[in-house]
Amino acid sequence: MRLLIVEDEVKLNEQLCAYLKSEGYVTDSAFDGQEGLYLGEEHPYDLAIIDIGLPQIDGIEVIKKLREKGKKFPILILTARDSWQDKVGGLEAGADDYLVKPFHNEELRARANALIRRSNGHASPLLHFGPLTLDTAAKVVKLKEEALELTSFEYNTFEYLVQNVGKVISKTELTEHLYDQDFDRDSNTIEVFVGRLRKKIDPDGSLKPITTIRGQGYRFNLEADA
Incomplete structure (x- = not known):
């Protein structure tokens, strides 16, 4: 942010x-x-x-x-x-x-x-998406109650996508909101972060929480539990 x-x-x-x-x-x-x-x-x-x-x-x-x-x-x-x-x-x-x-x-x-x-329309710092939990106060992501080891870049990317659930977020927007000015905007670093993030939050590929919208960016798809 x-x-x-x-x-x-x-x-x-x-x-x-x-x-x-x-x-x-x-x-x-x-x-x-x-x-x-x-x-x-x-x-x-x-x-x-x-x-x-x-x-x-x-x-x-x-x-x-x-x-x-x-x-x-x-x-x-x-x-x-x-x-x-x-x-x-x-x-x-x-x-x-x-x-x-x-x-x-x-x-x-x-x-x-x-x-x-x-x-972003969230009253609680705890957001549940099935087996996934995001704690925005502690800055922790859990999968089936087990805390995931995320880098700060991976966590920040995940939190921003979740805070904008359902919206298509471009690589440019992610860069502007999450990274310092000296971040290499022409690199494939965002793709690497998202790729690593997918493997950690969805290791068996059953949830598919992050969709790539070709030519536009990424979208977090899961709706928060009631």
């Missing part, structure tokens, strides 16, 4: 990016509202984390402009102002949730996971 971090405190910005990358996210960062607005308008994100007190353009205005441009990704606001007016202002501008500084990284991660999950 690709996240946008807009925070003018350099140390905090760097700490957030480092922590979220360690949790398997891809991050882009901006240090003022103008740069954050540009990135938010130009690139696809799964979540934006935006500080309210930004230079050049304040965070609430950034959120308003992103929503006016039709950007629908969830937004989590950060604020050092522990007043209900600032929280309400951010939410009314189009944010989906807020965190008051200082906060624990684990709470940030939990809120980010929840916002991404809910934006």
